[in-house]
Amino acid sequence: MPGAGIPLLSAEPEFCVVSRRNDSLGSRWRWRVYASLCILSLGLALGFAALGAWMVLPYSALEMAVLYLAFRWIERHAADWERISVCGDRVIVERERAGTRTRREFNRYWTRVEVEEDAFNHSSRLKLWFAGQGVSFGDELPAGKRAIVARDLRRLLAAR
Template sequence: MRPNCSLSPAGRRGFLFLIAIVTFAIALAFAWAGAWLVLPFAGLELGVLVWAFRELDRHAADYEVISIRGDTVAVERRVGSRVTRHEFNRYWVRLVLKRDAAGELALCLRSHGREVVLGRCLAAQARAALAQELRNHFNN
């Protein structure tokens, strides 16, 4: 599973460049008219946008892979630059649906006091479909 990234990195940079040109053109027009205080706020706005786009770039390659091989269920997840891997025994692992802090249904694999949340980037319907697919694999 991967998050949906509608813009490529080059597209994001181009969009940010376009926003920067428009913002600074408007800010310079106001500064020329005597409202020079608009310039620092335009710079602050662009700084926040650059930070937000860098966060998007950092998480664009995030993924979650669930593999079931023999008696092992493995979940490998990349968030930012950190990759984690969790392995469970297929016959002891339980699929659990619970409410998270935001009130959304969270899909979890649980075994021996360890728990891994699955499908964070999925919509509720896709998460339910994933739960059904995993139930089919665990019941076989």
């Protein structure tokens, strides 16, 4: 559900964008898929072990351990979000990563918006600069949407 788990802003913002990864599978199905893979892989390995070829089993267990770590990482970051909002003279960037929430506030008049075109990685990155410090935003947004956010934000900051 969009916006679920994200705290409300204290004041009505002039501009607000929330960026979050689309958790297309969901926690319950994620572990069901994992269980199905465990049953398949470990079941085969146990079958071979019963026939005397027990060396399949450690590889299968190792593989399932790596898959568990991968799914666990996805699970920990499934609820990650970040929000950029402009309220009065403040630009607020909040984000939650693996349950840890951070908040940065910038002076609206001294904040610069840049889009780093990364030819190396064929991608772009939206970045806010304030007093020599940069903070990126919108890595989970589609490229087109990120460009629109950058354009709107730049107009808004330049309007004052």
